[in-house]
Amino acid sequence: MSGQVQSGDAALFEFLCRLGDNTLVLGHRVSEWCGHAPVLEEDIALANTALDLIGQTQLWLGLAGEVEGKGRDADALAFLRDVWDFRSVLLTEVPNGDFGRTLMRQFLFDAWHSIYLGRLLKSSDKRVADIAEKASKEVAYHLERSADTVVALGDGTEESHQRMQAALAYLWPYVGEMFEGDAVDAAMVEAGVAPDPASLRAEYDALVGRVLADATLEMPEGRFAHKGGRDGRMHTEHLGHILTQMQWLQRAYPGASW
Amino acid sequence: MKNEWPLWEVFIRGQHGMSHRHVGSLHAPDAEMAIKNARDVYTRRNEGVSIWVVEAKHIAASSPSDKGPLYEPSESKVYRHPTFFDIPEEVGAM
């Protein structure tokens, strides 16, 4: 039935926006560091991560626009949707905090991202598998770098240890959302496009557990999860502020070509 | 305590099977981070497929004042260069 095909496409669109909005918002956050990092080498490395994420955004949102078929390209989706249409997880939206918190957030995201992209390599949708193929190589490096930094800062000095433990306490309640599932995920699982997010949690906990142990940090016990980003029900207040900057020119001068 | 990260020299092998070449330096707390930093700093334009790093203080260098005795003696050994020998054209490629 054509109705089913449409709803399938609608779910695929939603799924692709989730991937693209995560990388869009996190890439934006990481790019805020440019010129302000603790040392030049880290400044350059963070910019590389942000560049990868922006590149992935172009691919995911580009494909989302194609699937939607209404003539919206990646830029239209990034710059002309309002908060309620964003599908980024809340973890990507929270402010950078200090360098330690930024790297802890990066690590917690990278760990999920690498596992998730690993599954997408086998997606039944070749377009999805192709993007995952490219992105997973980039993300493998992000994970290596953020994990090493978390270990170094967790283990380094008393001050750095305390800061990293505090960062973890702040960010941990945002981890659970990445493993939530809903009707969109069910449709993706059914079509063989993507895995059930909940099925990845054990692997994630093992990976994160190993790194945190090396970092001499304690994994928080709580399982409470803030959510509402990936389904757009309730974003953080921060997202609106991100969009006021990100979308300013496109909104103030509609129709201009840049 | 002085906590400036040590200086590392970076050597990169490019795409085409050439030897590692010195490309520059950077700071890093240890060798592993030096390799990562080298990846981020010196291969942004697809310049390399392999990275060596060595802490700058471990490089032993020849002394500039030895330039004469070290390098000039080879100048007179012109017979080491293939162009020293005239081979008749009829002999073909050699």
Place this chain on the structure above:
Amino acid sequence: MYAQMIKSAGTGVKSPEEMTPEERRFQAHVDANEKVEPKDWMPDDYRATLIRQIGQHAQSEIDGQLPEGNWITRAPTLERKAILLAKVQDEAGHGLYLYCAAETLGISRDELTEDLLSGKMKYSSIFNYPTLNWADIGAVGWLVDGAAIMNQVPLQRTSYGPYSRAMIRICKEESFHQRQGYDIMMKMAQGTEAQKRMAQDALNRLWFPSLMMFGPSDKESVHSAQSMAWKIKINTNDELRQKFVDQTVPQAEYLGLTVPDETLKWNEERGHYDFAEPDWKEFFDVLKGNGPCNTDRLTARQEAWKEGKWVRDAMMAHARKKAAAKVAAE
């Protein structure tokens, strides 16, 4: 030009008779276009002047991240955002290469950084001007990087080996910077009325500060004469400024923009444009710390350095622990 008003150490060019035998040998080496390498003998004044010049150049690259970084989160498309971020990241890289070149002269990066943060070491006046609309990002690439390239291309031949090699790498990377800037300007100049207005506004504000980048006339300067004899400065400020104006005016005309200089006129006889000098009082004010953004720029760098200390310390401490554990295991 990122190095402005560099005072050479010493008292100006010495005649061969005034030189020591070592200095004479050194000058002959430089005159023969041979490179000076870190372990070679060099006059103390040559070393001190180079540290000042490379240091100021490095600080300018680092501080240059800030005015452009100001627009990364507001770039109007994903592609523009990526290009701008890559470009600003390159500036950090250039600062890094230059710091490393300076370090071969026996000063550490931390020392250079402290000199910047205390205000002892200057950086180019241009980065104390604000970037107020998106076309500024185009104009910075087109004019500021254009002016920088004009100075850096000849510096690839500078006498100090590590500086020369850093400049070669920088010039190779820099070539995309000016083009991306002009590319933005073309879009703006061919765009809507509002975009044209942004483009003209950016040119109005950045034209004279760009001319100031070359520094005041140094025809009479003993410092410049010494630096040129040492081949750490290749052209006079006026030569480079003229070259910049000659190259840039037709580019502005192509964009349909007006250079904010009513006296600007092609001089057939000279084969060059005649143009108005920038306001040198403003230039010296900016150098003294009274530019529109001096305080903000310096504060931003001070905060980054101060707030990054625990990170730098912790990563070093971790590396030491790891090394100790490795030794213990062996």
